[in-house]
Amino acid sequence: MADNTRCGYVAIVGRPNVGKSTLMNHLLGQKISITSRKPQTTRHRVLGIKTEGDVQAIYVDTPGIHQQEPKAINRMMNRAATGSVKDVDVIVMVVDALKWNEGDDHVLRKLQSNRAPVILAINKLDAVEDKADLLPHIEMLSAKREFAAIVPISALRNRQLDQLEEEINRRLPESEFFYPEDQVTDRSMRFMAAEAVREKLMRQLGKELPYACSVEIEEFESANNVWHISALILVEKASQKRIVIGDKGDRLRKVGTEARQDIEKLLDAKVMLKLWVKVKSGWSDDERALRSLGYDD
Ligand code: GDP
Numbered sequence: 015m016a017d018n019t020r021c022g023y024v025a026i027v028g029r030p031n032v033g034k035s036t037l038m039n040h041l042l043g044q045k046i047s048i049t050s051r052k053p054q055t056t057r058h059r060v061l062g063i064k065t066e067g068d069v070q071a072i073y074v075d076t077p078g079i080h081q082q083e084p085k086a087i088n089r090m091m092n093r094a095a096t097g098s099v100k101d102v103d104v105i106v107m108v109v110d111a112l113k114w115n116e117g118d119d120h121v122l123r124k125l126q127s128n129r130a131p132v133i134l135a136i137n138k139l140d141a142v143e144d145k146a147d148l149l150p151h152i153e154m155l156s157a158k159r160e161f162a163a164i165v166p167i168s169a170l171r172n173r174q175l176d177q178l179e180e181e182i183n184r185r186l187p188e189s190e191f192f193y194p195e196d197q198v199t200d201r202s203m204r205f206m207a208a209e210a211v212r213e214k215l216m217r218q219l220g221k222e223l224p225y226a227c228s229v230e231i232e233e234f235e236s237a238n239n240v241w242h243i244s245a246l247i248l249v250e251k252a253s254q255k256r257i258v259i260g261d262k263g264d265r266l267r268k269v270g271t272e273a274r275q276d277i278e279k280l281l282d283a284k285v286m287l288k289l290w291v292k293v294k295s296g297w298s299d300d301e302r303a304l305r306s307l308g309y310d311d
Pocket residue numbers: 028029030031032033034035036037048049050051052053054055056078137138139140141167168169170171
């Protein structure tokens with residue numbers, strides 16, 4: 015390891031669906047955190063570790079910060095989001111270009127007492143039709159708070175991510191690396207496998223029920239270079255179970271195929287994936303049940 019290394023924590027925060035997880039994955043150059051068009055896709059705090067040269071940036075992807083917290087799962091996600099921001103070195107606040115709303119103001123308020131520098135990443139630049147609208151928008155945003163830097167980006171198209179990274183890295187403290195140079199996340203492969211299944215469910219189920227689903231890994235073993243994994247999909251009602259399974263099992267099969275391909279990439283090995291669907295009523299409103307599913311970290 016070189017002298018004068020830098021290392022620190024970078025929290026990625028923002029209201030739901032602005033592109034936080036997409037940004038983390040693209041900064042890391044691999045899929046660590048699941049994404050979809052739906053808010054509340056990210057339910058857990060996920061670390062993505064990037065070591066390059068003498069800098070190690072430890073990104074913390076957070077569930078979006080919600081204004082309403084009626085259900086236990088929302089309260090837990092908010093706690094995960096704000097709790098993970100406490101001791102970080104840099105905060106990247108992601109917003110959707112030209113779409114500032116009171117959800118963003120709410121996030122700013124949550125960050126008010128935090129001492130870490132806040133870099134504003136104005137995302138989805140590619141979706142802005144008239145670039146002339148951008149300058150007054152940036153002016154409006156810079157009046158909201160003293161941001162350490164403002165960088166317009168497109169996470170999805172990898173635009174200006176180098177500039178953003180530069181702004182982040184120069185604010186990391188001098189320190190030894192906290193993780194081995196080849197480690198990319200603090201999460202287990204078991205967890206990543208469950209998340210891969212949940213991502214496909216989030217993406218393939220319309221508005222019907224993605225929020226009522228949770229995934230538990232029951233078997234995770236390798237034999238002769240093949241991983242045998244079985245995952246249990248928990249839903250709240252029998253009607254939801256039918257939707258997840260789909261006509262003649264079509265949907266479940268599709269979820270299984272796509273999840274298996276992602277898991278094979280992660281493990282770099284062949285995978286046999288079995289999926290089961292089971293009804294477990296009321297779990298999303300029961301904090302104890304959530305704890306047993308690992309939602310409390
Ligand atoms: P999160 O809830 O903040 O973590 O948001 P996600 O990363 O899950 O992204 C939400 C949606 O926005 C997904 O459909 C992404 O593909 C999309 N998205 C993210 N970044 C960009 C971007 O730079 N441009 C466009 N057009 N879409 C994006």
